[in-house]
Amino acid sequence: DSGVTQTPKHLITATGQRVTLRCSPRSGDLSVYWYQQSLDQGLQFLIQYYNGEERAKGNILERFSAQQFPDLHSELNLSSLELGDSALYFCAGGGKGGELFFGEGSRLTVL
Amino acid sequence: DAKTTQPPSMDCAEGRAANLPCNHSTISGNEYVYWYRQIHSQGPQYIIHGLKNNETNEMASLIITEDRKSSTLILPHATLRDTAVYYCIVRLRRDSSYKLIFGSGTRLLVRP
Numbered sequence: 001d002s003g004v005t006q007t008p009k010h011l012i013t014a015t016g017q018r019v020t021l022r023c024s025p026r027s028g029d030l031s032v033y034w035y036q037q038s039l040d041q042g043l044q045f046l047i048q049y050y051n052g053e054e055r056a057k058g059n060i061l062e063r064f065s066a067q068q069f070p071d072l073h074s075e076l077n078l079s080s081l082e083l084g085d086s087a088l089y090f091c092a093g094g095g096k097g098g099e100l101f102f103g104e105g106s107r108l109t110v111l
Numbered sequence: 112d113a114k115t116t117q118p119p120s121m122d123c124a125e126g127r128a129a130n131l132p133c134n135h136s137t138i139s140g141n142e143y144v145y146w147y148r149q150i151h152s153q154g155p156q157y158i159i160h161g162l163k164n165n166e167t168n169e170m171a172s173l174i175i176t177e178d179r180k181s182s183t184l185i186l187p188h189a190t191l192r193d194t195a196v197y198y199c200i201v202r203l204r205r206d207s208s209y210k211l212i213f214g215s216g217t218r219l220l221v222r223p
Contacts, residue, residue: 042215
């Protein structure tokens with residue numbers, strides 16, 4: 001158990017819809033990272049927040065957005081969903097040694 | 112971040128040591144080598160990291176060559192549950208404020 005909590009674990013929705021994925025990092029971790037992993041694809045870095053501020057951006061689509069709240073939990077918002085957005089979405093928190101601790105992911109299926 | 116090169120797949124027998132190589136010939140002096148693994152579709156799991164000295168923890172050992180251009184992750188007694196994709200990543204260690212970029216990794220199959 002990494003201590004990073006992601007909800008929901010599974011989500012099925014239709015094209016054009018909007019969903020919100022939630023992540024709670026370990027207590028005291030200031031960083032939150034979001035990754036996307038499509039079927040048989042590698043882990044793609046989306047975005048990172050550090051203590052409420054955006055720190056780094058990866059291959060995140062304009063239809064996607066994220067934020068980190070004062071209590072350090074984070075939400076990833078995915079809108080105008082397309083079939084190709086079906087993927088596992090992982091969130092990770094940062095350890096003091098530079099290691100990342102990942103949650104178990106949210107599996108999104110867009111029909 | 113320096114680029115890493117790993118074999119796409121390897122296999123080993125259960126109970127034997129699994130030695131996973133990683134090439135990082137462009138590593139700079141202040142970059143660390145991190146290893147993660149991903150079992151099926153679970154969240155990636157941190158294994159170990161090092162700068163220049165060999166490191167060992169309860170999961171594995173990390174051997175870094177003297178010139179730091181390559182490293183080897185050693186699972187001393189592989190079990191079936193070690194079947195996973197193993198990622199070698201080079202990055203600056205900055206108090207977890209630095210993103211990790213995953214490559215394609217090595218798919219390790221542990222055979223009964």
